[in-house]
Amino acid sequence: xxxxxxxCPSFSDLAEYWTTDIVPADIERIERxxxxxxxxxxxxxxxxxxxxxxGDLAQAGAIHAFVTxxxxxxxxxxxxxxxxxxxxxxxxxxxxVWADDDVLVTRLRGDFTGITSVDAEMRFDTGEEWGQVxxxxxxxxxxxxxxxxxxxxxxxxxxxxxxxxxxxxxxxSTSGNVLAEYVFHHEGALDRRTRDG
Amino acid sequence: MSRDFPGQDGSPxxxxxxxxxxxxxxxxxxxxxxxxxLAIDVFRARRYVSHVTRSNAIPLAxxxxxVLAREIAASDAGEATAAETELYRRFAPRVRxxxxxHLSDRGAADDLAQQVMLVVITRLRAGEVHEPDQIGxxxxxxxxxxxxxxxxxxxxxxxxxxxxxxxxxxxxxxxGVALDRERIAPCLAAVRERERTILLLTFYAEKSxxxxxxxLGTTAGAIRVGRHRALAxxxxxxxxxxxx
Numbered sequence: 401x402x403x404x405x406x407x408c409p410s411f412s413d414l415a416e417y418w419t420t421d422i423v424p425a426d427i428e429r430i431e432r433x434x435x436x437x438x439x440x441x442x443x444x445x446x447x448x449x450x451x452x453x454x455g456d457l458a459q460a461g462a463i464h465a466f467v468t469x470x471x472x473x474x475x476x477x478x479x480x481x482x483x484x485x486x487x488x489x490x491x492x493x494x495x496x497v498w499a500d501d502d503v504l505v506t507r508l509r510g511d512f513t514g515i516t517s518v519d520a521e522m523r524f525d526t527g528e529e530w531g532q533v534x535x536x537x538x539x540x541x542x543x544x545x546x547x548x549x550x551x552x553x554x555x556x557x558x559x560x561x562x563x564x565x566x567x568x569x570x571x572x573s574t575s576g577n578v579l580a581e582y583v584f585h586h587e588g589a590l591d592r593r594t595r596d597g
Numbered sequence: 598m599s600r601d602f603p604g605q606d607g608s609p610x611x612x613x614x615x616x617x618x619x620x621x622x623x624x625x626x627x628x629x630x631x632x633x634x635l636a637i638d639v640f641r642a643r644r645y646v647s648h649v650t651r652s653n654a655i656p657l658a659x660x661x662x663x664v665l666a667r668e669i670a671a672s673d674a675g676e677a678t679a680a681e682t683e684l685y686r687r688f689a690p691r692v693r694x695x696x697x698x699h700l701s702d703r704g705a706a707d708d709l710a711q712q713v714m715l716v717v718i719t720r721l722r723a724g725e726v727h728e729p730d731q732i733g734x735x736x737x738x739x740x741x742x743x744x745x746x747x748x749x750x751x752x753x754x755x756x757x758x759x760x761x762x763x764x765x766x767x768x769x770x771x772x773g774v775a776l777d778r779e780r781i782a783p784c785l786a787a788v789r790e791r792e793r794t795i796l797l798l799t800f801y802a803e804k805s806x807x808x809x810x811x812x813l814g815t816t817a818g819a820i821r822v823g824r825h826r827a828l829a830x831x832x833x834x835x836x837x838x839x840x841x
Contacts, residue, residue, distance in 0.1 A: 411832060412825040417698065421805035427698070434691055435733035438662075441691045448694060450831060451800035453781040458801035462782060465793045468812045470802035516814065517791070533790045539814030 408440050409433065415447040461502030464549045466520075466536045472546065475503065483551070486544075489580035496587040501551040508566065510580040512542045517569040518579060520547070525561050535569050555589040562586055616679050617654035618664050657683040663730030669721045670729055685714050688736045695737070699744045709747075713739050784834035792827035795820055 409430065416422050417430050434441040457463055458471070459478050465471075475482055481500055486507035487493045497504055512518070521532035536545065545566070566579045657665065657679055665687075668680040689710040696706030717736050720726050726735055785793060791813075798809045806824075810817045 410825075412828050415824075415828050419799055419806070420803050421807065431695060431737060432734075434694070435688075435737040436662075438687055441687075441694070444694055445690055446832070447828075448697070450781070450828070450835070453778070454785060454796055454800045457778060457782055457785060458797055460778070462778065463785065463793070463797065465797055466790060467794065467797060468802075470804050470808070470812065471797055474802045535789055535791050537791045537794060537813040537815065539812065542814070 408437060411443055411447065414440065414444045415451065417444060418447060418451050461548075462550050462552070464531075464533075464553065465547075466533070467505075467546050467548050469546070471548070472505065481551075485584075487582050489582070492583040492585060494585045494587055496590045497551045497554045499589065499591045504549045504551050504554050506547045506549075506564075506582075506584075507544045508547060508564070508580065508582055509544045510566070512538050512540075512545070512579070514540065515542075515568055515579065516540065518545070519567045519569045520564060521567075522562050522564045524558070525563070530557065530562055554586070557586055557588075559586055559588040616657055618657055618660040618668050618680065662687065662732050666721055666726065666729035666732040669718060670724060670726065674722075681718050684718065684732070688717070688733075689714050692736065692740050695740045696744065700747070705747075709740065709743060713743055716743070780835060780838050781831075784831045784838065787834055788827045788830050792823045792830070795823045796827050796831075799824060 414430060414434075417427065430444070434444050458474075459480060461475070461480050461482075472482065481502045482505050483497060483501045483503070484505045484507065485493050485495050486509060488509040495504075515538045517538055518536045519532070519534045520536060522530040524530060538545065547564075562584045564582045564584065566581075568577045568579055660668075660680075660683070662684070665680045665684045669677045669684065671677075672680070692713045693706045693710040696709035697703060700706055700709065713736065716739055717726075717732075720735075721729065721732075726732065728735070785796070788796070794813065795809060798804045798812065799806075804812070806817045806820045809820045813820070
């Protein structure tokens with residue numbers, strides 16, 4: 401189809417087009433290429449759709465992830481309703497989500513000096529696992545990790561104590577050193593009208 | 598001129614145009630007719646594009662860009678409608694992407710795509726594109742000029758809107774099927790935690806690679822690798838979940 405098939409960039413290279421740090425020379429190179437290559441034009445469209453969908457999911461609060469203040473700031477700008485809790489190692493918090501919450505954010509405080517990544521797991525007192533993640537990136541010297549969960553997911557969680565354990569990430573996560581534990585007394589989904597009434 | 602647009606006065610287009618082209622010979626060397634009318638009739642063209650009836654011709658969808666451009670330049674009014682539509686189908690999405698990158702507004706990008714393609718096809722028809730084989734460069738150049746014009750606050754956009762107002766109904770505002778949340782959410786959830794954070798910071802928080810590296814305590818190179826891996830993983834996942 402193309403009349404000038406210069407070497408095609410990878411999908412990842414094309415996706416760079418949509419990042420904020422692409423330099424003008426690369427923008428021009430990609431644009432020159434996609435106006436000659438229909439296949440890469442389609443890939444660039446795919447990359448656009450993908451990053452748009454990621455943004456839409458994030459804006460809807462439909463993600464579970466360890467995030468940074470940059471994401472919290474963007475949520476604030478987008479009017480996403482965030483319910484926040486903060487607790488230190490060994491602390492317990494009574495928590496709930498309200499009917500109009502979009503995201504539940506927990507600031508997990510601790511001393512993460514010398515740690516580059518952690519694994520996290522959440523278990524009920526019965527030992528049943530509710531969820532786990534591995535290889536959470538940690539900035540050296542960080543004093544907190546910010547964990548975000550969709551409010552819709554938390555609403556479905558049983559009303560029961562839940563323990564979140566952070567371990568330093570090693571090859572075998574079960575043998576990693578426990579860094580901190582946090583206990584959530586989940587009180588379910590609340591409706592302000594019912595509560596106030 | 599506007600009276601020559603198909604359907605504008607309630608009448609059907611005079612011709613939907615040929616549904617095939619000749620990669621060699623054919624339109625090459627044919628006289629360019631100037632001042633012919635512009636007609637992009639998506640509906641009619643779609644009906645014809647897949648109907649190849651001549652053994653020595655190939656479907657428009659398989660024609661090179663330059664061949665399409667030459668076909669349009671060499672045709673009488675209304676005879677190259679299918680070629681015009683095919684050219685539009687190929688390049689409007691690219692102009693739209695270009696527009697969104699530089700204008701940061703989906704609506705403005707849709708408008709730009711329409712305006713650029715109208716100008717391109719009009720100039721092809723008028724014999725003002727001197728190298729039809731380099732039509733991609735011409736479309737890109739036109740896009741650049743029009744974006745620069747918009748930034749300077751020129752009234753080109755409004756004037757073109759007024760001139761080609763009747764073409765609005767022929768524009769398809771989006772490309773293909775957008776990724777739905779149900780399809781992408783499990784794929785985003787499936788990538789590694791570190792990579793999910795990188796994707797969110799890149800495409801939602803719109804942070805630069807260096808800023809993300811600072812926030813996560815790693816190097817810009819590691820962020821690029823993580824993003825590369827995450828995008829590849831998501832593409833594979835989305836493809837696997839594509840409805841049959």
